[in-house]
Amino acid sequence: MNAVDTALENPPIADWRSYPVSADLVEVKAAADALETVWSDGRVSPFHHQWLRDNCSCSKCVYSVTREQLFEIVDVPEQLHPQRTRIDEQGHLLIDWQDGHHSRFHPGWLRAHAYDEASRAERRAQRPHSRLWGAEMNEQLPQFDYQAVMTDDSALLHWLVAVRDIGLTQLLGVPTSEDVLPTLAKRISFIRESNFGVLFDVQSKADADSNAYTSFNLPLHTDLPTRELEPGLQFLHCLVNDATGGESVFVDGFAVAEALHQEAPELFRTLCDTPIEFRNKSRTSDYRCLAPIIALDAHGAVSEIRMGNFLKGPFDAPVERMAALYSAYRRFIEMTREPRFRVQRRLEAGQLWCFDNRRTLHARTEFDPTSGARHFKGCYVDRDELLSRIHVLQR
Structure with missing residues (x-):
């Protein structure tokens, strides 16, 4: 397998950080313009089709050297939708798009960027907060x-x-x-x-x-x-x-x-x-x-x-x-x-x-x-x- 094949097989996370898996993906449900992912702790996180396609980190969408995006969302139809979805043995979300493109999402990364209200509240709580002080x-x-x-x-x-x-x-x-x-x-x-x-x-x-x-x-x-x-x-x-x-x-x-x-x-x-x-x-x-x-x-x-x-x-x-x-x-x-x-x-x-x-x-x-x-x-x-x-x- 050459370097290009390896990059396609194992697309990088478009970041330099690591993302531990705090909950496993257990189910993916189709909705009108989104996928609903169900996690092992019971949380349900909807992800819109455009959001998922916009965040694909394969080598065609993200340059692996800089980890900066090459893809722009206007280059695919607004009504793009998945043709097939599944969870692989490593717990990744796999999506085959109607135009033939393939995306894979790491569960730790996906959970860290989920935008259901519970996930957003978690991120707000984890943001650094100023510790106010006075004469003490x-x-x-x-x-x-x-x-x-x-x-x-x-x-x-x-x-x-x-x-x-x-x-x-x-x-x-x-x-x-x-x-x-x-x-x-x-x-x-x-x-x-x-x-x-x-x-x-x-x-x-x-x-x-x-x-x-x-x-x-x-x-x-x-x-x-x-x-x-x-x-x-x-x-x-x-x-x-x-x-x-x-x-x-x-x-x-x-x-x-x-x-x-x-x-x-x-x-x-x-x-x-x-x-x-x-x-x-x-x-x-x-x-x-x-x-x-x-x-x-x-x-x-x-x-x-x-x-x-x-x-x-x-x-x-x-x-x-x-x-x-x-x-x-x-x-x-x-x-x-x-x-x-x-x-x-x-x-x-x-x-x-x-x-x-x-x-x-x-x-x-x-x-x-x-x-x-x-x-x-x-x-x-x-x-x-x-x-x-x-x-x-x-x-």
């Missing part, structure tokens, strides 16, 4: 060992899942040389460059082009709300911190949004529905973005917080909505100042913050630049890169 994080901060993260993929995965689900982590035992941060960040993936560079130095500068590069109190914010896509992860690596003051402050923006939703739903909705403009102006660049402070994902969950009072432009809202916008804006900032949400810790040399910049608001208390040196190294990695790395490590 002062005592429960997730901390990880730098050497373990750099040398052990299981430790790396443990850290990245915490970044994804909690949004605030700290690494300990980090060498204080300036070349360490890019090596760590690339343990995840590519570094995102911005107008501040691939890496940036957070220290007081006489010719600062951002308040972050001064010794002032820096209020709670997310970095680069002026961009269409805010950076996902932010790293801050402490090389030296001998100055008086300058403590790091964090607030879980998702927790504040949820509390606002519960306590004042009309204010929450205003911040979801009303875009405001953020502006980042310097001598050589001018970035602007019009977006709401609270963004929701396709499932209706909070997916992003965009905040930076020192970067916002004048509100531009209809006259009848301006008062409501200010009420919502004021309340959100008031809540971020409440002790129940606030985490405040000093970062020492050899320690590193890694947090979700599109979720976790961060700030810095004022420090005295004459009292000692203070130098943090920073960079960004997009959230997509974090999620991709987690998926690869998990599979």
Whole structure:
């Protein structure tokens, strides 16, 4: 049997993951425009003919090297239907289509993608969920060992899942040389460059082009709300911190949004529905973005917080909505100042913050630049890169 015959005999799953069989296929029933599959645990999963044909993973429909689809559903009749169906000895669903095409579906893959309500509810329950936090994080901060993260993929995965689900982590035992941060960040993936560079130095500068590069109190914010896509992860690596003051402050923006939703739903909705403009102006660049402070994902969950009072432009809202916008804006900032949400810790040399910049608001208390040196190294990695790395490590 040649390679082509083998590919036809054993078509690949159009994915790089594996799919364990949690229930066996025991029966297939014909319906008007679908097949009803009956599983060994009693669940019944209808699959429409078009869905099945669209997801055929044979070598004619999916290129086995890339596992990307070659087939497009418009290339077969809309009313295409199976001529014959059966379950083989390995438990696969086999379909002979009326046009002569043959499809085979792995039972684990088919169950994992079933779209009956029970199966969809299972997938919703299995999706990662954000773990909201408040002041208790002062005592429960997730901390990880730098050497373990750099040398052990299981430790790396443990850290990245915490970044994804909690949004605030700290690494300990980090060498204080300036070349360490890019090596760590690339343990995840590519570094995102911005107008501040691939890496940036957070220290007081006489010719600062951002308040972050001064010794002032820096209020709670997310970095680069002026961009269409805010950076996902932010790293801050402490090389030296001998100055008086300058403590790091964090607030879980998702927790504040949820509390606002519960306590004042009309204010929450205003911040979801009303875009405001953020502006980042310097001598050589001018970035602007019009977006709401609270963004929701396709499932209706909070997916992003965009905040930076020192970067916002004048509100531009209809006259009848301006008062409501200010009420919502004021309340959100008031809540971020409440002790129940606030985490405040000093970062020492050899320690590193890694947090979700599109979720976790961060700030810095004022420090005295004459009292000692203070130098943090920073960079960004997009959230997509974090999620991709987690998926690869998990599979």
